[in-house]
Amino acid sequence: MYDNGVGVLSQYGLTARTICRGRGAMLCETETGWKSIQEFGGARNKLELQWQLQEQIIRSGAVQTDCPLRNEAGELVSQGEDGQLYVVREWYPGKECDTRSIPEIRRAASAMARLHKAARLPLRKEYEKESLISECTRHNAEIRKIRRYLSGKQKKNPFEKLLLDSADEFLEQGEAAVEELKDSGYERLREEARQKGCICHGEFNQHNILFCGGGQDTVIHFDKWNFDLQTADLYQFMRKILEKHNWDLQTGAEILSAYEKEQPLQKTELQNLRIRLSYPWKYWKLANHYYGGKKTWMSQKNIEKLEQIKSQKKNWINFINNMDF
Numbered sequence: 621m622y623d624n625g626v627g628v629l630s631q632y633g634l635t636a637r638t639i640c641r642g643r644g645a646m647l648c649e650t651e652t653g654w655k656s657i658q659e660f661g662g663a664r665n666k667l668e669l670q671w672q673l674q675e676q677i678i679r680s681g682a683v684q685t686d687c688p689l690r691n692e693a694g695e696l697v698s699q700g701e702d703g704q705l706y707v708v709r710e711w712y713p714g715k716e717c718d719t720r721s722i723p724e725i726r727r728a729a730s731a732m733a734r735l736h737k738a739a740r741l742p743l744r745k746e747y748e749k750e751s752l753i754s755e756c757t758r759h760n761a762e763i764r765k766i767r768r769y770l771s772g773k774q775k776k777n778p779f780e781k782l783l784l785d786s787a788d789e790f791l792e793q794g795e796a797a798v799e800e801l802k803d804s805g806y807e808r809l810r811e812e813a814r815q816k817g818c819i820c821h822g823e824f825n826q827h828n829i830l831f832c833g834g835g836q837d838t839v840i841h842f843d844k845w846n847f848d849l850q851t852a853d854l855y856q857f858m859r860k861i862l863e864k865h866n867w868d869l870q871t872g873a874e875i876l877s878a879y880e881k882e883q884p885l886q887k888t889e890l891q892n893l894r895i896r897l898s899y900p901w902k903y904w905k906l907a908n909h910y911y912g913g914k915k916t917w918m919s920q921k922n923i924e925k926l927e928q929i930k931s932q933k934k935n936w937i938n939f940i941n942n943m944d945f
Contacts, residue, residue: 680738714830726878733882749848855896867935
């Protein structure tokens, strides 16, 4: 990728003056500023919509984005000499959000809210996220399946014992979240989001927000964008941060305050955010990873992850019950 990836710049009338490696991409300084070059293996139709979305966000002035560039033939995808497909994007040098810094966390939440106000396109069903009720119900069924498998296993390693011993409590939490979702205004909110064409970044975390010179905020890596309630992005960002702050109530309040200063949330949206945060996503993910992998191999890292999930459960539940949503 080092040679041929950079070589595609000629198709944009550009040359690389400085080259360095970034997170999954080559970063090049050119005559018109920094660009990123990344291998492409996605759907061209979705990339065209992504370009439209990112251009719209840039025009709104909400944030900067790593918008895909068109080559001299007007295409968003370029083929290198090696036959590999590449996408060239705008790039803005900056620093990632420091998850230990409340001011930076607030700044990221504010940038997300501004992004959300600008992220609208007419609904395309093929890019709509699965219903949250359907997704959580499916995950609960997977947890039950894994529990049955472990219950019937004669010899269990320490990780399997720990996973089985904690299955009931996390499954109970997951089932409660589904029932609460069904009784909430989720379906109405989802329909409202459809009508507005609300779009989520899909992976808004501390790695995908860059703080650049001149006070500019840049959101990158839009490849997982989708049509959904935008509380999905807010939930994901909050969970990542709160896990690092041991589900501290004040940290949660700071994130919500910064977001709502730009984009106030309805009571039903706040309720949806709370329900999302109450689902045992990390337990499900770890259990599902185990079940789909080599069950005979035990990872010490996975034991540590599970122990951390269990050790944070008290503070997690306290946050869900006492946070002022």
